[in-house]
Amino acid sequence: MTSKLVVGTRGSKLALWQANHIAGRISERHPGCEVTLKHILTTGDKILDVPLAKIGGKGLFTKELEKELLTGGIDLAVHSLKDMPTELPPGLVLGAVTERVDPGDALVSPQYQTIDNLPRGARVGTSSLRRKAQLLAYRPDLVITDLRGNLDTRLAKLASQQLDAIVLAVAGLRRLGWDDRITQILPREICLPAVGQGALAIEVREGDTRVLEMLAFLHHRETAAAAAAERAFLNEVEGGCQVPIGVFGRIERAGLVLDAVILSGDGKTRLADAISGPPADAEALGRSLARRMYAAGGRDILAGLVGYGKEEKNE
């Protein structure tokens, strides 16, 4: 039986690597299937000169792909799970979450190597509020500058903007074969990753059993449970990908362990907590940790952020 699958992807190097990786795995598993790639430009790709936090809105990197899914232009969309809003549009589901290998963040600093070794007032580039706040919480003297663009653009800016270091996801660097640029993987005590960082999400049409069955082999249960807890946490605090929240779930002997941190944008206030329990309760664990941290001051920290939250708008 011949069959066809059209894989939708963004056009960045990282997105193409990810889509090719998934397409390759599908072809290997289903040799009779004709797998093709379709490049789709997203809002996040079009606006490159504005910090992500200022563009605002959810799904900057996913919306256009989702439109193509719903209209049948593609059969599946490959995303970095990190870029996916916690609530999907009606009619779409996560068909698979792939195994997470490198959840962390990396420092790239050819001159100083590690965060402890950076001189006072060192200039560090990062595009995310989460990284900025955590770096400042640990090293308030650092000067954080905004760094947007694809991975190669950001690596180039390290030299061209005379930065002392930049911080990027380990996963992205590894996928593109640039892990030799990593000089330190930031310890979890300093920098917790973004929700879903390091895992790939395959988005498909709800009820599309042909595609769902073909992709089932890509699903990694432990990663999916960790991601479900992380995404429930984020959903409970109503955050998008641009809030100073770090969360990391993983399966250990004790079950699912979820660490989280909520920070003010300047890193001066930092609230950390953790929870553990059965992986089957992933979502409930994420929600209860979020509620506990919200009550313990997280709510006030997040309410202090410009543009954050719906109820806080009129303050």
Ligand SMILES: NCc1[nH]cc(CCC(=O)O)c1CC(=O)O
């Ligand atoms: N925000 C862009 C983005 N989306 C996913 C990754 C890295 C790969 C991943 O986390 O799976 C990156 C680059 C980065 O944050 O440095």
